[in-house]
Amino acid sequence: MITDERPIFMQIAERVENDIIDGALPEEGQVPSTNEFAAFYRINPATALKGVNLLVDDGILYKKRGIGMFVSSGARERLVSKRRDRFVHEYLHPLLAEAAKLGISPTQLGELLRDEASATASAATPTSASRKEQLS
Amino acid sequence: MTDTSAVVSVTALSKRFGSVTAVDSVDFEVRENTIYGLLGRNGAGKTTLMQLLTGQDFASSGSINVFGASPVENPDVLSQICFIKESQKYPDEFRAKHVFKSAPWFFTNWDAAFAEELIEEFNVPLNRPIKKLSRGQLSAVGVIVGLASRAPLTFFDEPYLGLDAVARQIFYDRLLADYSEHPRTVILSTHLIDEVSNLLEHVLVIDQGRIIIDEEADALRGSATTVAGTRAAVERFTAGRTLLHSESIGGLASVTIQGQLSAFERADAADSGLELLPVSLQQLIVRSTNTSTHDFQASA
Amino acid sequence: MTRIWNVVRLHLVNRMAYVTLPWIILGSAFLITIAIWMILRSVGVTSGFDGSASSPQFSGALLSILIYLLVAAVMAINLTFPFALGFSVTRREFYLGTALTFGLVSAANAVVLTVLASIEQATNGWGLNGRLFTVPWGGGGTPIEHWFGFFALQLLFSFAGAAIATIYMRWRINGMVVFWVVGGAALVGLFALIAYTNSWAAIGSWMTANGTTGMAAWSLLVSALAGLAGYAMLRRATPKN
Numbered sequence: 061m062i063t064d065e066r067p068i069f070m071q072i073a074e075r076v077e078n079d080i081i082d083g084a085l086p087e088e089g090q091v092p093s094t095n096e097f098a099a100f101y102r103i104n105p106a107t108a109l110k111g112v113n114l115l116v117d118d119g120i121l122y123k124k125r126g127i128g129m130f131v132s133s134g135a136r137e138r139l140v141s142k143r144r145d146r147f148v149h150e151y152l153h154p155l156l157a158e159a160a161k162l163g164i165s166p167t168q169l170g171e172l173l174r175d176e177a178s179a180t181a182s183a184a185t186p187t188s189a190s191r192k193e194q195l196s
Numbered sequence: 197m198t199d200t201s202a203v204v205s206v207t208a209l210s211k212r213f214g215s216v217t218a219v220d221s222v223d224f225e226v227r228e229n230t231i232y233g234l235l236g237r238n239g240a241g242k243t244t245l246m247q248l249l250t251g252q253d254f255a256s257s258g259s260i261n262v263f264g265a266s267p268v269e270n271p272d273v274l275s276q277i278c279f280i281k282e283s284q285k286y287p288d289e290f291r292a293k294h295v296f297k298s299a300p301w302f303f304t305n306w307d308a309a310f311a312e313e314l315i316e317e318f319n320v321p322l323n324r325p326i327k328k329l330s331r332g333q334l335s336a337v338g339v340i341v342g343l344a345s346r347a348p349l350t351f352f353d354e355p356y357l358g359l360d361a362v363a364r365q366i367f368y369d370r371l372l373a374d375y376s377e378h379p380r381t382v383i384l385s386t387h388l389i390d391e392v393s394n395l396l397e398h399v400l401v402i403d404q405g406r407i408i409i410d411e412e413a414d415a416l417r418g419s420a421t422t423v424a425g426t427r428a429a430v431e432r433f434t435a436g437r438t439l440l441h442s443e444s445i446g447g448l449a450s451v452t453i454q455g456q457l458s459a460f461e462r463a464d465a466a467d468s469g470l471e472l473l474p475v476s477l478q479q480l481i482v483r484s485t486n487t488s489t490h491d492f493q494a495s496a
Numbered sequence: 497m498t499r500i501w502n503v504v505r506l507h508l509v510n511r512m513a514y515v516t517l518p519w520i521i522l523g524s525a526f527l528i529t530i531a532i533w534m535i536l537r538s539v540g541v542t543s544g545f546d547g548s549a550s551s552p553q554f555s556g557a558l559l560s561i562l563i564y565l566l567v568a569a570v571m572a573i574n575l576t577f578p579f580a581l582g583f584s585v586t587r588r589e590f591y592l593g594t595a596l597t598f599g600l601v602s603a604a605n606a607v608v609l610t611v612l613a614s615i616e617q618a619t620n621g622w623g624l625n626g627r628l629f630t631v632p633w634g635g636g637g638t639p640i641e642h643w644f645g646f647f648a649l650q651l652l653f654s655f656a657g658a659a660i661a662t663i664y665m666r667w668r669i670n671g672m673v674v675f676w677v678v679g680g681a682a683l684v685g686l687f688a689l690i691a692y693t694n695s696w697a698a699i700g701s702w703m704t705a706n707g708t709t710g711m712a713a714w715s716l717l718v719s720a721l722a723g724l725a726g727y728a729m730l731r732r733a734t735p736k737n
Contacts, residue, residue: 062394065474067414095376102368103394104231105376107414154463252581253734269731271499274584285735287576289512298509301502302583347584 061101068103072111080120080131081139091121091129201228203349203381204249209258211244211405218244220405221258226349226398229379231371233396233413235389235481241405242385243281246351249383250279262349278303278347280338282354286326292337293322303345310374311344317366331358339367346378353385364388368395389478399477403485413477420480421457424450425470433470440483452483503585503593504600507572514601518564519608525557526628533624552621552635555628561605562653569598569657573665573726578735591727594658602650609646610639632708641709648712648719655719659726666733 062068079085094112098105112129115121120135159169204226211219219241226232234242247253248260251267251274260266267273286295296315300306315322318336326334335356342350356364372395375382386392399416401409409416420440423430430449438454452475457465465472475483508514533553572594580590613629621627627635632645663671690696703711 063474064393064417064476066418068394068417069414095373098372098376099369101394102372104397104413105372106230106397107394110414150459247734250581250584251586254732269586269588271586271589274586275499277584279582279584281582284582285575285578287506287510287513287579288571289517290510290579294510298502298506299583301505302499302585 062103068101068107069111069114072097072101072103072108073114076112076115077120077139077143080136081143083136085131087131087133087135089131090127091131093128202226203228203263205261206249207259207261209245209248209260210256211241211248211253212256217405219248222402222405222407224400224407224410226381226383228381230381230397231375231395232381232383233389233392233399234383234385234402235399236402237485238387240402240485242402243353245402246279246353246383246385250274250277250351252279275302275304276348277351278342278345278349279351280342280353280355282335282338282357284338290326291323292320292326292329292333295326295337295341296322299341299345303341303347305346305348305378307344307346311340314340314343314370317370318363332360332363333358335359336363343367343370343374346374346380349381349383351383351385354387355384356388364391368392371395389481390476393477396477401481401484408484409481416477416480418456418474420452420454420475420483422450422452422473422475422479423465423470424448424473425468429468429470433465433468440480452479499585499589500593500596503580503590504597506580506583507576507594507597513568513571514597518561518568518605521564522557522561525560529555529557529626529628530622530624533622533626537624553624553626554631555626556631557628558609558631562649565601565650566653566657569654570661572597573658573661573730577665577730577733581735587730587733591730595655595723595727598651598654598658602647602654605650606643606646610642613637613642613646614639637708645708645712648715651719652715652722655722655726659722659729662726662729662733665735666729668736 062071076085076091080087085091091112092100094105094108097103097108097112101108112121116123116129119132120139121129122132123129156166156169159166164172202225204224206225207223209219209222210217222245234245236242244253248255249262249267251269254268260268263273263276265273267277292315296311299311300308318333318340320333320336320340321329326337329337335358339352339355339359342352342355356367359367368391371382384392384396393413396413399409399411399413400407423433425433425448427444427447427449430451434451434453439451440454441452443450457472462472536553576594577590581587585593609629616622616627616629617635621635630637630642632649633641637645660675663675667674690699706714
């Protein structure tokens with residue numbers, strides 16, 4: 061669960077962000093305590109606290125004295141836009157650079173993306189159907 | 197996190213045994229309510245250092261300050277310390293029940309209910325003579341005393357010899373849970389670095405009597421990367437960097453470098469067909485103490 | 497003071513060491529002695545060491561509990577000391593607590609031994625004209641003399657054991673070698689000195705003049721010296737693995 065690549069507190073912050081983005085942690089909902097994070101991920105509570113505090117500093121979470129930590133309203137939207145910016149920076153820029161190197165024009169790239177997306181979608185459909193069968 | 201919250205502060209501490217220098221002019225501080233890892237090879241000076249900090253041994257030179265005073269023959273300081281050793285001796289004919297009966301007399305924070313839970317979890321036979329306990333059961337007795345004593349400063353020196361993976365996990369889990377509820381300073385000395393690395397907040401690495409790393413555990417995470425690929429590409433990529441370790445087979449090379457890589461550098465590595473591998477705390481320490489992983493584990 | 501008292505409790509937490517085992521050992525020695533006396537009587541041997549019909553049988557069984565206390569003191573330094581340090585006790589607290597334990601155990605054991613000595617006197621040596629508990633007084637002595645003698649003897653063996661074990665704790669095997677070589681040489685030298693100065697008779701009369709109680713009092717001085725030496729050595733001792 062926890063890897064050696066990056067500081068643990070960053071990984072914890074990222075996990076909480078992911079949970080907020082996919083709705084597992086709703087806005088104004090309570091976030092697990094640092095001790096719960098520590099016990100669950102088997103990490104030092106001080107490290108968990110550091111991760112959570114990172115999000116408090118960003119205004120994603122806020123503290124209610126004596127009760128605990130909650131997700132700020134508007135947190136999800138802010139995270140999504142932050143992640144979009146990052147997506148452009150981390151995925152689109154290298155993609156365009158590589159495409160330019162290979163002589164793929166932005167238009168061709170757009171076509172490729174559309175084709176690829178529909179191919180994965182049709183490939184995914186039978187899988188989800190068979191999963192339903194297994195479940196019933 | 198300032199000097200005022202240091203529970204231990206050591207200056208120019210040395211310990212010599214005849215011509216051997218076990219602890220060599222060491223300086224460091226230990227913060228309050230923090231879990232420290234004291235890591236290093238066998239014979240690096242870990243146990244000697246802990247013996248000095250607990251007043252069990254006498255320094256050759258330098259000063260030790262624990263809770264504001266020297267620990268040597270100091271009841272006020274020692275009453276706040278619990279030192280669990282791998283090789284702890286027990287009085288003749290002692291049974292585990294005698295240990296748990298007498299421990300509360302000396303450790304004022306002793307939690308009897310917690311001790312009983314742990315005795316059950318670790319399955320320690322209370323009525324069997326200590327001499328007849330298995331290595332793992334013996335370690336469990338120490339671990340239980342260390343946890344249930346809740347001493348403000350607790351030392352665990354290789355506390356789990358003979359404990360199986362399940363029992364060790366119980367130890368880690370109970371330590372974390374109890375530490376969360378009753379914060380205290382814990383100094384954990386161990387060879388099993390990978391197992392405990394996530395529990396540690398701060399790391400002290402001792403090698404040949406000297407502290408070579410004194411750093412937040414999280415700062416060490418990602419502070420080194422192993423680069424693997426063709427020798428030419430690896431050499432180009434790692435040129436001008438601090439190398440911790442390198443090895444090569446034929447035209448392939450694998451080099452561990454210090455410092456974090458930017459996204460740009462990562463992309464560059466990917467372009468050059470290089471593989472970037474994270475370096476675990478254990479690998480980092482093995483690299484830093486100039487020993488191969490094999491040697492390191494063999495010394496455990 | 498509480499911490500010193502806790503060391504006493506630590507020594508006594510396992511009743512086996514200081515309560516059960518010494519009395520099992522002395523009890524067996526006593527029973528074996530009685531059995532031997534009865535066997536001797538049944539085969540018609542009624543005379544004692546000097547061959548006269550009225551002389552009593554003497555037994556050295558009392559030594560068993562003294563030797564046991566010496567061994568227990570060695571164990572207390574060898575094993576309980578490192579254990580107590582692990583329980584965050586200071587050397588000073590450990591030594592004072594240990595000395596107090598020696599005193600308490602010796603005093604309590606002496607009470608029981610005194611009762612047994614009185615029974616021995618009242619029953620004419622367990623009905624067998626035997627002398628086991630009253631040996632140091634040649635069968636005589638008052639209860640107060642008995643108690644004091646038993647107390648002093650036990651202290652002597654305890655502190656001697658503790659001091660010897662502390663030499664080992666402090667200097668390991670080298671310390672032991674030096675101790676026994678120097679100690680042995682000193683003893684031989686002392687015997688030689690006595691022999692060459694023809695002083696055996698003088699020493700004998702000095703001991704007779706002091707009597708058992710006087711000698712017991714002198715032994716307290718030896719115990720005190722052993723105790724002080726032990727304390728001085730333990731203050732700088734480090735348990736090694």
